[in-house]
Amino acid sequence: RKEVEQDPGPFNVPEGATVAFNCTYSNSASQSFFWYRQDCRKEPKLLMSVYSSGNEDGRFTAQLNRASQYISLLIRDSKLSDSATYLCVVTSFSGTYKYIFGTGTRLKVLA
């Protein structure tokens, strides 16, 4: 089993739709969680950190469920510019550092 798993998609949604991605992780000692966005042939860029209480940034909402070991990302009112690959990241530090990316979920927002 992979340490961090995501549905690879692609998710094809119309403009204005709401779309949700989930990401599960296997290490219960994981400490920090992030969502990154990666455009085609570009480097990943931080979209948002994920906090235990959940957090929102404009149209984006991130949730963490430690008991079930998953994080989620909700995008409301999808824009064409949201088309990208969304990578979840899980980190842990116990003497040595680990920063684990999921394989990413591709989103395509259609006009």
Next chain:
Amino acid sequence: ETGVTQSPTHLIKTRGQQVTLRCSSQSGHNTVSWYQQALGQGPQFIFQYYREEENGRGNFPPRFSGLQFPNYSSELNVNALELDDSALYLCASSPGGQAGVAYNEQFFGPGTRLTVL
């Protein structure tokens, strides 16, 4: 732009050769991580350097090695290249200290695309 730079942008090598990739971290960042991203996959953590010491390592063989310099720039060296080493190699810097590194956002450079023939 993140302020993280990598060189070269593209590189073609043949099997068995050795390669050195370079990364300059963002100003004020003392931690550098290296990742390998194969086509259609997420970045795979190779290792991390904090203040010139290796601070963590993923599941990569010893022929993947690195260095961090006093100015916090870094090199990734790969010996005895194999065809499967063809990938985008990403460097990321962060401002974190050793114990707190896992909590910090990482800023990625544009990557070096390595092709092994």
